[in-house]
Amino acid sequence: MENLRLIKFLDVFQRFFEWLGIDYAMMRKILAVKLTMDARRAPVVLNGTRNKKRKESNLFLKSLWLYALTGLFLVPIVLMGHNFLFQMSLIFGIIMFMVMMSMIADFSSVLLDTRDKSILYTKPIDPKTLQAAKAVHVCLYLLLLTGSLAAPSAVAGLLHSGPLFLLLFLPELVLLDLFVVTITALIYLLILKFFDGERLKDVINYVQIILSFSIAIGYQLLVRAFDLAGMHIIFHPAWWQLFIPPLWFSSFFAWLLGGDKSPQILVFSAAGIVLPLLSILIYSKCSPAFEAAIQKLSSYGGKTGPHSGKTDRLLGQIFCSRREEQVFFHFAALTMKNDRPFKLKVYPMVGFSLIFPFIFIFTSLQDQSWAQLQTGKSYFFLYFSLIMIPTAVSMLKFSGSYKGAWIFGTAPIKHPAFIYSGTLKAFIIKLLLPVYLVLTVVFLAIFKWMILPDLVVIFITACLYSVFCYKVINGETLPFSRSFETVQEGGNMQTLLLMAAVVPLAGLHAMIGALLPGSGLWFYALILLAGNFFAWRKVF
Structure with a gap:
């Protein structure tokens, strides 16, 4: 031994x-x-190398x-x-x-x-x-x-x-x-x-x-x-x-x-x-x-604060059309907020996605002035905030309280697809959107309102990208139903490939912006919206 x-x-x-x-x-x-x-x-x-048949070591x-x-x-x-x-x-x-x-x-x-x-x-x-x-x-x-x-x-x-x-x-x-x-x-x-x-x-x-x-x-x-x-x-x-x-x-x-x-x-x-x-x-x-x-x-004393989740219920009613989907939106939002092992693994990624664009901006300032930065294309560094999406989405399968997943099998669920769509919407609204709003405010202060269509395009792209990542990585796996010790083999490679996909997405955005300046980006945003509508219907 x-x-x-x-x-x-x-x-x-x-x-x-x-x-x-x-x-x-x-x-x-x-x-x-x-x-x-x-x-x-x-x-x-x-995490990705353990299975039940392996002998204890x-x-x-x-x-x-x-x-x-x-x-x-x-x-x-x-x-x-x-x-x-x-x-x-x-x-x-x-x-x-x-x-x-x-x-x-x-x-x-x-x-x-x-x-x-x-x-x-x-x-x-x-x-x-x-x-x-x-x-x-x-x-x-x-x-x-x-x-x-x-x-x-x-x-x-x-x-x-x-x-x-x-x-x-x-x-x-x-x-x-x-x-x-x-x-x-x-x-x-x-x-x-x-x-x-x-x-x-x-x-x-x-x-x-x-x-x-x-x-x-x-x-x-x-x-x-x-x-x-x-x-x-x-x-x-x-x-x-x-x-x-x-x-x-x-x-x-x-x-x-x-x-x-x-x-x-x-x-x-x-x-x-x-x-x-x-x-x-x-x-x-x-x-x-x-x-x-x-x-x-x-000890179990001490105040933990109210967790009524009224805000989460309100957000669920706004972004989810069906009652079942609202329930799972609320469930996922509470889990992401209260599951300590989940927060320990996911929240640092969210923080990294917040600082990555600024790291690249500070690096570019070594070779150009502030005025040159403001008139350039450095706002495309926002795409680096998207690289956390594959890893964070892959974590939606896991929980420190995964043994409670039996509830999915006993609950009277008419439309199982709402389990997945509600969970992903909770991720986008509770984790992705706050980060992107902070970045939007800062980048608008730097680059002014001329980049507003670019900001809209990037966020809609992020939503579509999240759906694709969820389907590829998680498939039909129930959310929060696995232990963090049972990550599937090969998942890391999938995540890396999906992270690399951010680069061509940024390249496509830049190409459309160069070929169709002005209203071309708004037209691209409409296409992305249609793609989101189709993807959410098709995947879920």
Whole structure:
């Protein structure tokens, strides 16, 4: 068993744990049980590779090959030259993104697990041992993930820059993992201090979504710390860069391998050691309070706010013609609002679709002035907000409460097609439309009213595109009827192909706008409306 190998690896550090005052034999038994239980839960990265006939095994360990394959794409960055600050900032940025996303999606439940107290605290076990087991459990998996992801880069760096690269790279990876775990735990502790009951669970869910969103924004800030001047990449130091962790870890390479001893590099290098160790020290001091605070997750008190859904019912009456369709519109809207696992996986995508157009606009401003931007065609970047549709639509099949899907088989449903159409309309109205309205207001402020027909065309295209994506990806699968651990094999490829279809849609729009300026776009919008009418009737 793979679990035994992990436990035997820990045996090497037995004396270290005993020196810390931890009952290693008991911690070893607790970890063995935890690792066995992990075999029954698929990580996000392997959602598409599990089936009922597969024998029990630790699916996280089986997912490491995928991380190693992803790590191969980092090798060219390591080999591209000797601008160590830029290269290693990208490497650590990507690794930190992957580790943080896995931490949020897969291991937050480990940090916030309340079962330890209800089961193990009734036994003669030292609380310090329980805390150590929880921390080691998370760190063990993150180190495996990071090692698989960084292994190709480590080998390439060893061959390209010598043994010193490896001697720097490995400790930095350990510090990165420890920093991610401790910072995440401290953020959760801060939340636990101020909330309780069901509201606490909602707040934690939204914080996880915000963290996912912030990681993407932080990576964009990292890239913008550098400028491309001809064939040279120039770093412009600024105070705000101290809040970008990948720069801390990459500064060691710029200093010790690149010979850069500038003050900002030395400050970043010091931060790369001091801040992770400081976060570990703070967490160790706060861990008893953290263990006590997570008991709030076991309570059901606290106000969660009214969920009458009057607005959803009103929207259903406006956009759905039949009573049955209105019912499923309301059901889907409530599910998307209250299902925490669904929100954790879908809401970050919605947030990304909101920022993607602006990322491309900011990038284009590096090559043109603001006046040139306003008179150009940069509003076509709005099509990049559509790339979240295939992934989000594919998630409409899944729910954290999927076992309740039996209701579809017992309810007196006369027209089953309304189940699907009501769900898709709820997605468009509740998730897609708010994002697009925000983008519309901002783009109208930038490009003025001359782009109004383009905005109308893009939204109608998005509606038609959503119907097509729903039919191709979901087919006749009932909404919210599957576990997130049972994503169909091949679904990822379908999603990628549908995301690529956004490009020809934008190209067709641009071609019609160039060949038929003026009223031509309004005529195209009418054609798209007719296409929507036909598609909704035909598909549903």
